[in-house]
Amino acid sequence: MMRTSPPRTAFAAGADFPSRRRFIGQVCALGLAFGMAGRAGAQAAPALILRQIPSSGERVPVIGLGTARRYEDAASEADLAPLRATLKAFEAGGGRMIDTAPSYGMAESVVGALVADLGIRRSMFLATKVGANGKDAGRAQIERSFIQLRTDRIDLISVHNLRDTATQLATLRELKQAGRIRYLGMTTSFDGQYDAFEATMKRETLDFVQVDYALDNRGAGERLLPLARDRGMAVMVNLPFGRGRLFSAVQGRPLPEWAGDFDCHSWAQFFLKYIVSNDAVTVAIPGMAKPEYVIDNLGAATGRLPDAAMRRRMEAYIDAL
Numbered sequence: 272m273m274r275t276s277p278p279r280t281a282f283a284a285g286a287d288f289p290s291r292r293r294f295i296g297q298v299c300a301l302g303l304a305f306g307m308a309g310r311a312g313a314q315a316a317p318a319l320i321l322r323q324i325p326s327s328g329e330r331v332p333v334i335g336l337g338t339a340r341r342y343e344d345a346a347s348e349a350d351l352a353p354l355r356a357t358l359k360a361f362e363a364g365g366g367r368m369i370d371t372a373p374s375y376g377m378a379e380s381v382v383g384a385l386v387a388d389l390g391i392r393r394s395m396f397l398a399t400k401v402g403a404n405g406k407d408a409g410r411a412q413i414e415r416s417f418i419q420l421r422t423d424r425i426d427l428i429s430v431h432n433l434r435d436t437a438t439q440l441a442t443l444r445e446l447k448q449a450g451r452i453r454y455l456g457m458t459t460s461f462d463g464q465y466d467a468f469e470a471t472m473k474r475e476t477l478d479f480v481q482v483d484y485a486l487d488n489r490g491a492g493e494r495l496l497p498l499a500r501d502r503g504m505a506v507m508v509n510l511p512f513g514r515g516r517l518f519s520a521v522q523g524r525p526l527p528e529w530a531g532d533f534d535c536h537s538w539a540q541f542f543l544k545y546i547v548s549n550d551a552v553t554v555a556i557p558g559m560a561k562p563e564y565v566i567d568n569l570g571a572a573t574g575r576l577p578d579a580a581m582r583r584r585m586e587a588y589i590d591a592l
């Protein structure tokens with residue numbers, strides 16, 4: 272197996288140890304609550320695997336958090352409480368990257384409010400998008416994102432689904448130059464856009480691309496991921512579970528015994544470890560609105576990852592269902 276042993280994790284710094292202790296406590300509490308006591312045990316939370324953003328050398332954990340759908344309509348305290356607990360567990364577990372977008376209903380303002388409430392802005396990497404036609408509309412949308420996210424510096428803004436790409440990239444370059452954003456990029460989740468996406472990747476200098484890639488949706492692995500590696504672009508993977516599709520495909524099935532060979536303890540980890548074992552991938556951003564998902568999914572950023580032979584075995588397994 273490929274063994275990835277990062278020299279340092281997002282929570283290895285001394286200042287983050289209190290968070291780490293809280294997280295270990297949560298792991299134990301949740302482990303007991305979910306019948307995983309034997310797995311979580313009383314040991315320290317393991318180090319998270321980190322990957323470099325090629326344009327800067329900054330390292331981020333390979334599992335981030337997506338906010339489409341479950342963060343879109345959170346208006347009441349009853350809706351917000353589980354999301355607050357989710358972000359708290361995410362930060363305590365060493366998670367950093369949160370992906371959102373102006374088109375995800377209230378998600379940007381929910382993230383902004385919860386991150387501010389929890390006082391975790393400094394440890395989070397906030398990624399949002401611009402999806403607008405025309406320079407003025409794009410600018411106005413971006414200015415709203417700063418307000419909704421309650422920050423004066425957004426870590427990453429990407430052009431959403433290639434909408435008016437040239438215009439919006441020009442604006443993003445100005446913002447990066449001015450120090451208001453740290454990185455820029457573009458996203459897609461439609462294979463019908465791959466040709467245009469590829470052509471734009473060849474033409475433009477981008478810090479990040481975001482694409483759909485999953486164990487049962489491997490098209491991006493053919494050209495886009497190798498191209499990102501060649502062009503020095505970080506890769507965020509959206510739809511890592513194909514929304515619920517992969518869980519439905521394996522419903523009622525036990526994990527194969529050989530999943531233990533790469534320290535995989537759940538189906539979520541099986542799907543995520545497949546993605547992040549592609550070394551062109553910087554971070555996968557599963558949608559998570561429950562703390563127990565955070566603990567499960569961050570587990571995919573620990574231990575061994577599948578090697579090439581194991582990846583083929585995983586593909587064959589899913590293709591045969």
Ligand SMILES: NC(=O)c1ccc[n+]([C@@H]2O[C@H](COP(=O)([O-])OP(=O)(O)OC[C@H]3O[C@@H](n4cnc5c(N)ncnc54)[C@H](OP(=O)(O)O)[C@@H]3O)[C@@H](O)[C@H]2O)c1
Pocket residue numbers: 336337338339340341370371431432458459460481508509510511512513514515518539556557558559560563564565567568
């Ligand atoms: N073009 C774009 O830019 C684009 C397009 C699509 C998505 N995105 C981004 O990518 C993110 C991920 O996509 P997504 O959220 O739509 O789909 P996804 O990550 O493929 O699936 C998310 C769903 O998987 C389930 N889940 C998560 N962790 C689990 C676990 N450990 N065990 C069991 N089930 C688990 C949850 O379902 P339940 O909530 O039903 O329990 C969750 O809603 C989005 O949130 C968004 O930030 C970007």
